[in-house]
Amino acid sequence: MRRKYAGETVDAVIVGAGAAGGVLAKELSEHGMKVVILDAGPQRDAQRDFASDELSMQSLGWQDTRIVGGSDPLQMGHNNSGYGIGGGTVHFTGVFLRFHESDFQTRTIDGVGEDWPITYDDLEPYYAKIEKEIAVSGPKQFPWGRFHGPYPYPERDPISPNAQIFSIGCEQLGIPWVVTPLAILSAPFEDRPPCINRGFCNQGCMPNAKFSTLIVHIPKAVRAGAEVLANCRVTQVNTGADGRVTGVTFVHEGQTYEQRAKLVILSAHVVETPRLLLHSANALYPQGLANSSGWVGKAFMTHSSHDVYARFNREIRLYKGTPVLATTQHFYDTSPERDFVRGYTLHAHGARPLGFAQGIAQSGGDQPVWGKKLRETMLDYNYYARITLVGEVLPDPANAITLSEEKDSFGVPRAKVTFSYGQNDLRLIQHAIGQMSDILEAAGGKSEFVVPDTAHLMGGCRMGHDPEQSVVNSYGQTHDIPNLFICDASIFVTSSGGNPTNTVMALASRTAQYIKEKSARLEL
Numbered sequence: 001m002r003r004k005y006a007g008e009t010v011d012a013v014i015v016g017a018g019a020a021g022g023v024l025a026k027e028l029s030e031h032g033m034k035v036v037i038l039d040a041g042p043q044r045d046a047q048r049d050f051a052s053d054e055l056s057m058q059s060l061g062w063q064d065t066r067i068v069g070g071s072d073p074l075q076m077g078h079n080n081s082g083y084g085i086g087g088g089t090v091h092f093t094g095v096f097l098r099f100h101e102s103d104f105q106t107r108t109i110d111g112v113g114e115d116w117p118i119t120y121d122d123l124e125p126y127y128a129k130i131e132k133e134i135a136v137s138g139p140k141q142f143p144w145g146r147f148h149g150p151y152p153y154p155e156r157d158p159i160s161p162n163a164q165i166f167s168i169g170c171e172q173l174g175i176p177w178v179v180t181p182l183a184i185l186s187a188p189f190e191d192r193p194p195c196i197n198r199g200f201c202n203q204g205c206m207p208n209a210k211f212s213t214l215i216v217h218i219p220k221a222v223r224a225g226a227e228v229l230a231n232c233r234v235t236q237v238n239t240g241a242d243g244r245v246t247g248v249t250f251v252h253e254g255q256t257y258e259q260r261a262k263l264v265i266l267s268a269h270v271v272e273t274p275r276l277l278l279h280s281a282n283a284l285y286p287q288g289l290a291n292s293s294g295w296v297g298k299a300f301m302t303h304s305s306h307d308v309y310a311r312f313n314r315e316i317r318l319y320k321g322t323p324v325l326a327t328t329q330h331f332y333d334t335s336p337e338r339d340f341v342r343g344y345t346l347h348a349h350g351a352r353p354l355g356f357a358q359g360i361a362q363s364g365g366d367q368p369v370w371g372k373k374l375r376e377t378m379l380d381y382n383y384y385a386r387i388t389l390v391g392e393v394l395p396d397p398a399n400a401i402t403l404s405e406e407k408d409s410f411g412v413p414r415a416k417v418t419f420s421y422g423q424n425d426l427r428l429i430q431h432a433i434g435q436m437s438d439i440l441e442a443a444g445g446k447s448e449f450v451v452p453d454t455a456h457l458m459g460g461c462r463m464g465h466d467p468e469q470s471v472v473n474s475y476g477q478t479h480d481i482p483n484l485f486i487c488d489a490s491i492f493v494t495s496s497g498g499n500p501t502n503t504v505m506a507l508a509s510r511t512a513q514y515i516k517e518k519s520a521r522l523e524l
């Protein structure tokens with residue numbers, strides 16, 4: 001393996017080149033720090049490696065076996081974790097939303113979950129910076145939350161037929177809607193073209209109109225001097241006799257290496273970050289690293305993400321255009337009229353034929369859509385429209401990532417992912433299904449399939465002021481080990497009712513700023 005910093009103790013080693021890791025690598029190396037960033041998966045080339053093919057592009061997701069449990073076991077893989085340089089951003093849908101003020105204070109406002117140790121104001125400048133840096137497109141007026149636009153780039157136009165259906169249904173019911181804020185270009189930016197509506201965002205964007213860490217932050221980090229190592233699986237975080245971390249052990253093509261560093265930053269996402277911390281237990285830290293509180297792996301969350309499909313008597317063609325182009329956050333905040341607290345976002349959401357077939361096949365309950373019925377429905381694929389939920393799931397310590405007895409080919413225990421919905425989560429889902437059906441029917445469709453699903457992973461190494469109730473402080477610095485940071489979606493305290501990646505990247509930029517300031521004062 002060709003190396004730049006082999007044998008050196010670098011300023012920072014980052015594990016995971018996804019949404020958070022990419023921001024950190026870029027910002028720290030542009031500051032002059034020596035950075036090595038490792039990813040377990042490959043470095044892909046958008047034009048060479050992305051195919052307009054649903055099935056083969058499943059390889060963009062994390063495919064290693066994870067053991068799932070709980071009363072609502074999660075389907076792991078392509079739908080919730082990325083694999084390779086760019087992480088989940090390579091095949092994410094590109095919906096780019098901010099959290100609302102209330103998301104950071106659910107305990108105070110609604111008596112559920114936990115308050116974050118930061119407020120919306122702490123993150124606001126970082127949201128603005130990231131949105132500008134990647135030229136987020138969105139409406140001139142965004143009606144919900146604290147940020148009302150305008151976005152750096154104009155909203156996408158035209159919108160897809162499925163988004164038009166959504167808009168008609170919402171308008172019939174008096175529900176405000178907008179063209180979705182997206183990390184997808186509406187006009188040229190830097191050396192990238194605007195979106196041409198191929199619709200393969202979840203298969204990797206071949207023309208580079210969609211932002212991904214692979215094509216934006218990683219090249220900038222490399223230009224600033226960072227060393228990016230693909231196909232390098234970190235198996236251990238190493239600790240010195242003084243209790244500080246000294247670097248990481250990783251495996252590349254069957255060979256084991258060590259990268260020494262003054263700072264270790266884990267950005268390996270919600271399952272792999274806790275797994276590494278737990279697996280790196282030693283005599284000094286028998287419960288795993290940064291786990292004196294016992295909170296590592298606990299209270300991870302997902303979003304409920306049920307779909308409703310309705311059939312229309314005219315062609316909609318769900319494959320057309322960017323998958324998500326219309327959104328409402330009308331049901332985002334707690335309302336005393338509902339039997340649950342917190343809320344959700346609804347998106348008009350395109351689907352490709354395979355996704356449609358896999359979805360409706362799971363929708364039937366005791367009357368599965370399979371065989372002849374599945375085949376007949378597939379013939380009518382062009383007549384269906386879809387809406388998808390992004391629903392807040394409350395944190396529950398029983399939803400946890402732990403180590404199983406079974407080991408993977410690297411000798412590391414496989415992650416066990418245990419998940420069950422709470423009563424509030426289930427009531428929220430029922431409400432959302434009703435609203436999605438109403439919108440589709442108000443637009444002239446007939447609701448036929450409800451597909452249970454989840455999306456996004458968050459939490460498991462939550463931030464907080466109290467070292468006995470949280471793993472990291474608000475900058476991602478672990479309470480137990482000052483030179484060990486966690487910076488990815490695992491540090492979320494609550495899940496919100498909106499897509500998370502803008503918040504992941506804003507937090508990463510805030511952590512980078514903290515590291516730069518602390519390092520300058522030799523305080524790390």
Ligand SMILES: Cc1cc2nc3c(=O)[nH]c(=O)nc-3n(C[C@H](O)[C@H](O)[C@H](O)COP(=O)(O)OP(=O)(O)OC[C@H]3O[C@@H](n4cnc5c(N)ncnc54)[C@H](O)[C@@H]3O)c2cc1C
Binds near residue numbers: 276487
């Ligand atoms: C299909 C799909 C659609 C999505 N759509 C949206 C959307 O529209 N809007 C939105 O806001 N969010 C969306 N998301 C979520 C988004 O992708 C994540 O929020 C985001 O990528 C999380 O960033 P992260 O830095 O925590 O981890 P990731 O981006 O997942 O990066 C983690 C990286 O760590 C690497 N890694 C893990 N373990 C190791 C190890 N041991 N050694 C070395 N490397 C390791 C992985 O290979 C991966 O590249 C979507 C996700 C998926 C899967």
